[in-house]
Amino acid sequence: MYNISVTGKIKYQREHTVKAKDFLVNILKGAAIGVAMIIPGVSGGTLAVLLNVYDKMIESISGLRKHFLQSIKFLFPILLGAALAFAAALVPLNLALDYAPFPTILLFAGFMAGSCPKLFSDDKKNGFKPTDIIAALLPLVAVIGICFIPGMSEADLSPAMPWFGYILIALIGIVASCALVVPGISGSMLLMIFGYYEPVLRLFRSIFSTPLHSIAVLACFALGAIAGFFTIAKLMQLLLTKLPRGTGWAIFGFVVGSIPAIIITFFQKYGAGSLNALQISLGVVAFIVGAAATAALTFYASKRISAKAQPCATQEPSDISGEEHIDGE
Numbered sequence: 001m002y003n004i005s006v007t008g009k010i011k012y013q014r015e016h017t018v019k020a021k022d023f024l025v026n027i028l029k030g031a032a033i034g035v036a037m038i039i040p041g042v043s044g045g046t047l048a049v050l051l052n053v054y055d056k057m058i059e060s061i062s063g064l065r066k067h068f069l070q071s072i073k074f075l076f077p078i079l080l081g082a083a084l085a086f087a088a089a090l091v092p093l094n095l096a097l098d099y100a101p102f103p104t105i106l107l108f109a110g111f112m113a114g115s116c117p118k119l120f121s122d123d124k125k126n127g128f129k130p131t132d133i134i135a136a137l138l139p140l141v142a143v144i145g146i147c148f149i150p151g152m153s154e155a156d157l158s159p160a161m162p163w164f165g166y167i168l169i170a171l172i173g174i175v176a177s178c179a180l181v182v183p184g185i186s187g188s189m190l191l192m193i194f195g196y197y198e199p200v201l202r203l204f205r206s207i208f209s210t211p212l213h214s215i216a217v218l219a220c221f222a223l224g225a226i227a228g229f230f231t232i233a234k235l236m237q238l239l240l241t242k243l244p245r246g247t248g249w250a251i252f253g254f255v256v257g258s259i260p261a262i263i264i265t266f267f268q269k270y271g272a273g274s275l276n277a278l279q280i281s282l283g284v285v286a287f288i289v290g291a292a293a294t295a296a297l298t299f300y301a302s303k304r305i306s307a308k309a310q311p312c313a314t315q316e317p318s319d320i321s322g323e324e325h326i327d328g329e
Helices: 006-038 044-050 054-062 068-099 101-125 130-146 164-176 187-194 197-205 211-242 244-270 277-314 317-328
Strands: none
Touching: 006 044, 006 068, 006 187, 044 054, 054 068, 054 211, 068 101, 068 197, 101 187, 101 244, 101 277, 130 187, 130 244, 164 187, 164 211, 187 197, 187 244, 197 211, 211 244
């Protein structure tokens, strides 16, 4: 009864092949972002910029109410890939922190140090005023000061945790969602500073021994992360629009302060007596490798952004009008 031409069939097949390919590519991109999210010092937001999905991700979050289906179609494969990669990276990270804690912590510190030169150069381009010193110093001092608050060394997420611990873990989930939304900020780094990083990782291992408690705590964390993912995206969009210079310097101060903060956290937990010559040597090498890797990543990301922006800046008005004419036909 229906007349479908051969050309129509080929076009239909091509469209669905492209859609399936895009879906798989976005899962892989989400997986890369998920690995970045679980490694302190590596920003999932920076990796999203590098993979050319950051702008569309923020647009999808901001336009979720107006364009719900389109936003979900784009966000779902990225979030799925991130969740799968996050789960896969848990075991090696737990092993690294159990058997080589100092080199692992210095690797994380190196990741943060490597992102500082790019953050600084970007902030300088936006200008500098004396008030920006305060914007940078406040988060820097705050993040180091958190390490010296009594009881902040490591959170208690055991079955004996108090009832308000469930509220705190939800709030920590909101904070951790910065990993995807704010380029330069690592959500796992924030967890480590607040003393929640290793306890959260251990929860995944204790699912089999204390399933109800572990799943309940992880659910609170996930709900907080989802809520933060959408609310912080809008907040960052507002701050970067209204106060771009001050926000940039505040992010820079936070990242710089995080480097000594996680090293202080290590010594508070393990003590200087846990170190030997081999661990110190491996730690120095890990720091250099981490710094070099993040510096290369941020440099390549900035090159991609510049290359993408250049054709738009050089495009002639005649080309634009020509495109509009074609679209209108």
